[in-house]
Amino acid sequence: MNNNSGTDGITEDDIAGYLANTPGFFERHADLLASVQLTSPHGSRAVSLQERQMEMLRERIKGLERKIMEMIRYGQDNMAISDRLHRWTRAVMLTHDIERLAPVLVRELQHGFMIPQAAVRVWGVAPGLEHLPCAAEVSEDVKIFATSLVAPYCGANSGFEAASWFENAESVMSLALIPLRPDRQHQAFGLLALGSPDPTRYTADMGIEFLAQVGDIAGAALTRLLVQQ
Incomplete structure (x- = not known):
């Protein structure tokens, strides 16, 4: 469902679509980015759009790091099992x-x-x-x-x-x-x-x-x- 801002029939989707299709907008209005204030997810303080993007990026990086560590742990476990299976097979063959x-x-x-x-x-x-x-x-x-x-x-x-x-x-x-x-x-x-x-x-x-x-x-x-x- 489109959210109508109540201004001349322009919706939030219209604005989002315009910004997505007009990459030069924020280059021409760089001061606008600095003035936009958002609520931080880590408290009630207001942060700039850039700060909010950095926070989102850090959270994404942390999530990727957790996945990588999990993959490394699984890989190490599999290597350990493979090594034990190899030693057992060798003992049987000998x-x-x-x-x-x-x-x-x-x-x-x-x-x-x-x-x-x-x-x-x-x-x-x-x-x-x-x-x-x-x-x-x-x-x-x-x-x-x-x-x-x-x-x-x-x-x-x-x-x-x-x-x-x-x-x-x-x-x-x-x-x-x-x-x-x-x-x-x-x-x-x-x-x-x-x-x-x-x-x-x-x-x-x-x-x-x-x-x-x-x-x-x-x-x-x-x-x-x-x-x-």
Whole structure:
């Protein structure tokens, strides 16, 4: 709606349009700029138009600085996560003793990412490896559940069998369950479980891209335990 100043039918929009389309106006009337007084947003005192513009510019700069600092912080966080993922992957790749592979994978994952509890189970292992803790028997329900996951599950611990794999199972309030596959087109041959006493550590609305990467790396590494097809 146009605001009418009541002067010969000229509206504020008319004035604004004229000034926008007549850039030389304030050059010809420089004294007008100095005489215009506005109320400062930081008090009741009057300030000149130039001062008000400077205040607006400073506020805009402060806003941009906050956004830049936020972007830097996110970048630093991402770099830290990338570095930890790199060190964990390297530790797994350097584990040549096949019987130590799963323990190293779990231990280094916990240490690198401060995960309170973690456990892994693999089925269909090669003969002679059935004695490994990671090859302990699991139910058919677990195998079906793992294969049904198209992405890591994150949420509350609502009585999942995998929660019983943890050393301190009763303390786990939230968990992440990550299916293990040789690649994303095959059925699961294992399940990696991460648990926390914090009910907000793993939630249904959290991003799972990182956990999916962990699952890809762990799945590729642990195929060494399987019966060779």
